[in-house]
Amino acid sequence: MRVKRYIVSALPEAVSMIRTDLGSDAVILDTKEVKVGGFMGMFRKKKMEVIAAVESGGAKPSEPSQRRSQPEVSAMVEQILQTAQRSGSATATATMEPPPAILPTNRGMQMAYQASAATQAQPVEPAQLRPTAPAADENRRLEKEQFIINEIRDLREYMVKLTKGQQELQTLSEPLLALKERMSLQEIDPAWIDRLLDTMKELEQAEGISLDHAETWRRAASQLEEWMLPYCFSGIRADAKVLHFVGPTGVGKTTTIAKLAAEYTIKQGRRVGFITSDTYRIAAVDQLRTYANILNVPLEVVFSPMDLPKAHHALGERDIILMDTAGRNFRSELHVSEVNSLLQANEPNETILVVSLTGKTADMVAIAERFKKFGVSKVLFTKLDETSVYGAIFNLVMNVELLPTYLASGQNVPDDIAIFDCKTYVRILLGEPAHE
Known part of the structure; x- marks a missing residue:
C-alpha cells in the first residue's frame, strides 16, 4: 500500500493532487487542521493535512475525465466547480505560497466549493467505480449535497434581491x-x-x-x-349601549375607558356605567373604582360569565356601559376564547381592540388576527406620545383591515384622546417634507 501525506489550504486541492499522484482508486484515510510556518510560534498559518493511500498495483494515475454536469446544479455551482478545477493543479507543499483567496467567506458557500470539487474528482467510467458505500454513508452524502444546493440557492436569491434593490435606488x-x-x-x-x-x-x-x-x-x-x-370615519356606533374593551396588559385600557367616560358624561351629558372583569391584575378594580368615584359613575365587578346578567340589570338605566377586561396572553387561543365568553350583552354592543403603539407590529397583527375570528373589527391606538414610529397603524389597518376609532396620547383625563382622522394621521406619518 502506498501512503502519502499532503499539506494543503483546502480539501479540493488535495483531491486533485491525490488523483494525479495515486490514481482514481486512492482513498483519503484522515484529514485534520494543522498550523505551519511562522516565527517562534507566532504568525502560523492554518493548513489541512490529508493522508491518502492506494493499494499496491492499483490503477495508474490518469487524467481527470471531463466532469458530468448535474441538471439540479445551478449556474453558480458550475462556476464554483470550474474554479475548483483550475485551482486543483496548484502545487501544495508546506512552504508554498497560499493559493489565491477564491473561497467565499460564507460557510455554506465554502462547503459547496469543497464538496463540489470532490464530486468532480469522481471518475465517470463504470469500470473504475469503487464498491458502493453503506446506505448510511450514502444518505449522509445526499443530505450534504442537498444542503449545499439549498445554501447556494438561498445565496443566489439574496444576490438577485440585493441587485434589484440597488438598481431600483439608481432609478x-x-x-x-x-x-x-x-x-x-x-x-x-x-x-x-x-x-x-x-x-x-x-x-x-x-x-x-x-x-x-x-x-x-x-x-x-x-x-x-x-x-x-x-377604513376611516367608522368610529363607534351611535346606537351601541355596551362597549367592550379588550387587549394585552399594559396598553392603557382602563385609562382609555376613563377618558371616554369623561367625554360621554361631561361633553355629551350621557349616563355612563362601568363593568370590570379585570380581577387578575393587582389594584385594577381599585383604579377603575377611583375613576368611577371622580366621575360619579356606578361600577359593577364580574368574576365569571354567570355574573354578567346581574351586572347588566344593575346598570340597565344607564345610556352606555363601558366594560374593562383583563389583559392576558392573547397569543393563546384559550385566553382569547375566555375573554370572548365575557363579551355578552342583549343590547346593541361593540368590541374594541386596544393596542399600544409602543408594541411591535408583528405582535399587534398576531393579537388582531386572534380577535378577528370572534368578530372584532375595530381598534383603538394608545400611547401615541411615547413613540416616534407610527407605521404600525397603517400596517394594521391595511393588512388586517381593522377599523380605527380613536387615538390616545397621554394620561390626562378627559383630554389626550381624539377620534381617528386619516388626514391628521397621514400628516403625522409623513412628517415635514425633506429639504432640497
Missing part, C-alpha cells in the same frame, strides 16, 4: 429616495412602500415632470389617504 429621484427612507423609518410594510413608490413614478412619467420634495410629500399624502379612506 429613484432624490425626493423619492427621501420618501422611501421616511417610510422605512416608520416601519411601513415594504410591500406598501414599493407600491407607493411605483405610484409616484407613474405620476411623474404620465405628467412628464420631476416632482420636488414638497410636491412629492403632498401627492404621497393624498395617495395614502385614498388607500385608507374605506
Whole structure:
C-alpha cells in the first residue's frame, strides 16, 4: 500500500493532487487542521493535512475525465466547480505560497466549493467505480449535497434581491429616495412602500415632470389617504349601549375607558356605567373604582360569565356601559376564547381592540388576527406620545383591515384622546417634507 501525506489550504486541492499522484482508486484515510510556518510560534498559518493511500498495483494515475454536469446544479455551482478545477493543479507543499483567496467567506458557500470539487474528482467510467458505500454513508452524502444546493440557492436569491434593490435606488429621484427612507423609518410594510413608490413614478412619467420634495410629500399624502379612506370615519356606533374593551396588559385600557367616560358624561351629558372583569391584575378594580368615584359613575365587578346578567340589570338605566377586561396572553387561543365568553350583552354592543403603539407590529397583527375570528373589527391606538414610529397603524389597518376609532396620547383625563382622522394621521406619518 502506498501512503502519502499532503499539506494543503483546502480539501479540493488535495483531491486533485491525490488523483494525479495515486490514481482514481486512492482513498483519503484522515484529514485534520494543522498550523505551519511562522516565527517562534507566532504568525502560523492554518493548513489541512490529508493522508491518502492506494493499494499496491492499483490503477495508474490518469487524467481527470471531463466532469458530468448535474441538471439540479445551478449556474453558480458550475462556476464554483470550474474554479475548483483550475485551482486543483496548484502545487501544495508546506512552504508554498497560499493559493489565491477564491473561497467565499460564507460557510455554506465554502462547503459547496469543497464538496463540489470532490464530486468532480469522481471518475465517470463504470469500470473504475469503487464498491458502493453503506446506505448510511450514502444518505449522509445526499443530505450534504442537498444542503449545499439549498445554501447556494438561498445565496443566489439574496444576490438577485440585493441587485434589484440597488438598481431600483439608481432609478429613484432624490425626493423619492427621501420618501422611501421616511417610510422605512416608520416601519411601513415594504410591500406598501414599493407600491407607493411605483405610484409616484407613474405620476411623474404620465405628467412628464420631476416632482420636488414638497410636491412629492403632498401627492404621497393624498395617495395614502385614498388607500385608507374605506377604513376611516367608522368610529363607534351611535346606537351601541355596551362597549367592550379588550387587549394585552399594559396598553392603557382602563385609562382609555376613563377618558371616554369623561367625554360621554361631561361633553355629551350621557349616563355612563362601568363593568370590570379585570380581577387578575393587582389594584385594577381599585383604579377603575377611583375613576368611577371622580366621575360619579356606578361600577359593577364580574368574576365569571354567570355574573354578567346581574351586572347588566344593575346598570340597565344607564345610556352606555363601558366594560374593562383583563389583559392576558392573547397569543393563546384559550385566553382569547375566555375573554370572548365575557363579551355578552342583549343590547346593541361593540368590541374594541386596544393596542399600544409602543408594541411591535408583528405582535399587534398576531393579537388582531386572534380577535378577528370572534368578530372584532375595530381598534383603538394608545400611547401615541411615547413613540416616534407610527407605521404600525397603517400596517394594521391595511393588512388586517381593522377599523380605527380613536387615538390616545397621554394620561390626562378627559383630554389626550381624539377620534381617528386619516388626514391628521397621514400628516403625522409623513412628517415635514425633506429639504432640497
